[in-house]
Amino acid sequence: MDQSKQQEEEEDYGYNLFPERHSGKFKKGSIGESLFTFNHKCQLMLKFALETSPYAKLLLDAMKSSGCTVHKGRHFSCEDCDGIVSGGFDATSSQIVLCQNNIHQQAHMNRVVTHELIHAFDHCRAHVDWFNNYKHLACSEIRAANLSGDCSFSNELARFNFGFKQHHQTCVRNRALRSILAVRKVSREEAEKVVDEVFDTCFNDHAPFGRIPHSKRDAKFAYRDFQNRDRYFANL
Numbered sequence: 001m002d003q004s005k006q007q008e009e010e011e012d013y014g015y016n017l018f019p020e021r022h023s024g025k026f027k028k029g030s031i032g033e034s035l036f037t038f039n040h041k042c043q044l045m046l047k048f049a050l051e052t053s054p055y056a057k058l059l060l061d062a063m064k065s066s067g068c069t070v071h072k073g074r075h076f077s078c079e080d081c082d083g084i085v086s087g088g089f090d091a092t093s094s095q096i097v098l099c100q101n102n103i104h105q106q107a108h109m110n111r112v113v114t115h116e117l118i119h120a121f122d123h124c125r126a127h128v129d130w131f132n133n134y135k136h137l138a139c140s141e142i143r144a145a146n147l148s149g150d151c152s153f154s155n156e157l158a159r160f161n162f163g164f165k166q167h168h169q170t171c172v173r174n175r176a177l178r179s180i181l182a183v184r185k186v187s188r189e190e191a192e193k194v195v196d197e198v199f200d201t202c203f204n205d206h207a208p209f210g211r212i213p214h215s216k217r218d219a220k221f222a223y224r225d226f227q228n229r230d231r232y233f234a235n236l
C-alpha cells in the first residue's frame with residue numbers, strides 16, 4: 001500500500017459507525033437523559049455482564065494478570081451508533097464502545113462485551129497494529145468470533161445455519177470478514193485473502209480460554225481452570 005493511500009485511509013477507521021466518537025461535541029449526559037434511557041439500561045446490562053458472565057470474568061482476570069486492569073467507568077462507553085453495529089474497540093483510547101441503541105437483550109450484551117474484551121486482550125498482550133496491518137486486525141476478529149460465543153450453537157440455531165460439520169469454522173470466517181469489511185475500506189477479495197492467510201493460526205489460538213468455549217458451561221470450566229492455573233503458579 002502506498003503512503004498517500006494509507007493517509008487517505010487513516011481518516012476512516014470505521015469511526016463513522018460511531019458518531020459520538022471524535023465528533024467534538026460529546027452528547028453524553030445532555031438534554032433529556034433521564035434515568036430510564038437506553039444509556040441507563042446499557043450501563044445496567046454492562047454491569048450485569050461484567051459481574052456474571054464467565055467469559056467476561058475470565059477476560060478481565062486475564063487482562064489484570066497481564067497488567068491491563070479494566071475499569072468499568074474508564075474503559076467502557078455506552079453510545080448511540082449508526083447502522084446495525086453492536087460495539088467496537090477504540091484502540092486510540094483503549095475504550096470499548098457499546099451501542100446502546102442496538103443492544104436490547106442481556107445475552108446480546110454479554111456477547112458484545114466478550115467480543116470487544118477479546119480485542120482489548122489482544123491489544124494488551126501484543127503490539128497490535130490495528131490500522132496498518134490487516135493481518136493483525138483479521139487475527140483478532142477471527143479470535144473474537146471464535147471465542148466470544150458469536151458462533152455458538154444456540155446463536156447459529158437462531159440464524160438457521162446449523163447442520164454442517166464445519167459450520168463453526170465457516171461462521172467464524174464469515175463473521176471475521178464482515179467485521180473487517182465494516183471498519184476498513186478493503187475489497188471482499190482482499191479481506192478474504194488476509195483472513196485465509198492467518199485463519200489456522202488464529203483459529204487455534206484460544207488464549208486466555210485454553211479451549212473454544214462453545215457454551216456458558218465451557219466458559220465456566222475455562223474460568224475455573226484459569227483461576228487454578230494462577231493459584232498453581234502462585235505456589236511455585
Ligand SMILES: [Zn+2]
Pocket residue numbers: 115119140141144179
Ligand atoms: Zn471485532
